[in-house]
Amino acid sequence: MFDFLIDGFGVALTPLNLGLALLGALLGTLFGALPGIGPINGIAILMPLAYTLGLPAESSLILLAAVYTGAEYGGRMSSILLNVPGDAGAVMTTLDGYPLAQKGLAGPALGLSAVSSFLGATIAIIGLTLFAPLLADIAVMFGPAEFFALMIFAFSSMSVMMGKDPIKTAIGAVLGVLIGTVGIDSGTGVLRYTFGMPELYDGIDFVVMIIGLFAISEILLMLEHSQNTNDNGKLPPLGRVFVSLKEVLACKGAIGRSGLIGFIIGVLPGTGASVASAVSYTTEKRLSDKDNTFGTGDMRGLAAPESANNAAAVGSFVPMLTLGIPGSGTTAVLLGALMLYNITPGPMMFTERPEVAGGLIASLYIGNVVLLLLNLPLAGVFARVLTIPRWVLVPAIAILAFVGVYQLHSDLFAIYLMLVIGVFGYLLRKLGFSLAPVILGYVLGGLMEQNLRRALSISGGDTGILWQSGISLGLWIAAALLLVLPWLVPKLLVAARR
């Protein structure tokens, strides 16, 4: 049953792939530590480079996955040291991490967060190894109707769980799906929304979309931060970056529970590290905060979200690898990267491309150990990254974005399109949208339409096929419940109290 893992280690342990996992872990931690550049931005900037280097699919996926998990490590730096979360997944880390740093315990806090990240990720990687093949076996039975229902479920779970405004999350997803419809319709060859521009016949290119939406909009957004923040780039003293076994053992309950919570939330399609760390922190506060020390620099309050966000990052690979449905915005980007290689992730990947699925999972084991070894001794070095001024960072991002897009397309149209998408992304972010639903919609929209049309061709136009089978009916009901419950439950509770 675990043949794929043994083969996978064979793939992951080749010198090239081992080197890439190391490089990815290093770059990912750096990207995560840089203010404003989270996992998605890091991957968006690196992806075209990985693609043009001519790396094979599994190597490029190993590199990008290492960047993803590395960035979850790096995100804690600015949370703990400066009280500025590097990305949404690291917000909860500030609650107890920053007070610890203020007490002069910045070093132990960084050490503890590295260890709990490692343990949380380990729990999730084992979960991934056990559950992914099982889920793939079930998913083989999925037909187009089931896949369509699954995507409806993914979108509704995303709308409810992601971001604070469900309506805007849903609008973002619809906009993403609409952007995905541009180009030649594969079923009939009809041109949709190309406005007579031949450059748009193949649709809006994935790399252009990602870089515009994340890198360019980030540049515009940073302009604002450079005016608002008055941080003078001074870091608190680190002290020893070391955490004793006793301190870790004191947090073992928090780490274990949060690892499990993080994994499960990560597996749910559409919900990622930010939800996982929030849920685990509140759970842990309720369970073990007897003396009201959470929020004032409690080690457990730091260990819980750190364990959970890394577990969720790994967990979100489960639906991506087995169902082809990404569990988070970042895995949506990875899914798109795989599509560049003409690999459509899904249940067949474990049998047809075992080197990709197995190699990725094996490389997660390796990358996780590498990250722990990197992060304990080098935390001081990574922390210095926080002091890089924006006037260095922004031009560097601009160069990487331009070179990345130019390299793939060598024409100006792609670069103009990238800028237009960048402005679009900036406006969305200013209006309170999160970009993850947009990218999920963009990646999944095409598949959603294909599956819908395929299902209806099979039934000859009878829409009944969409909820005929037990699996699809179950998914429709689950999707409906997800949408109704958050609105219904509080009202029922109020009614019950009367």
Added chain:
Amino acid sequence: MRIAADQVLGIALIGLAAFIAVQAIQLEIPFSYEPVGPKAFPLGLSILLTVLSLVLIFRPGANGQWPHKALALKLLLVLALLLAYAILFTQLGFIVSSLLVVTALARLFDATWGKALVTGVIMSVVGYFLFTAVLGISLPSGYWFASFI
């Protein structure tokens, strides 16, 4: 009552939805065996978008902080710089265009002239050799300079 940003957005999105629907209806489809053509999906999406936008109009969220005048001007400057970079990229080549744009960008992000120039020189020259020699990416060397290099 002041109009919230979300309400403006909602109205704009309804306009977008109408545009999408009109475009979809006008699609001319050759004979097809499929029961569902390329029209249905965009039409469905435009209906969904309209419904969601209506909710947004009637229940707008809080107004975010919008850039004041000086900042908006800077934003436009950065955009203009990026646009200029796109145009100059092939005309002047990677090194010269990057030198100009990086220096200007660094200035806009509050670096001193000296620091900005040093950043520009290092990033354009080191970047060029890193991308071409180490990563094997071909970059434009520029029409003007092609004869010299």
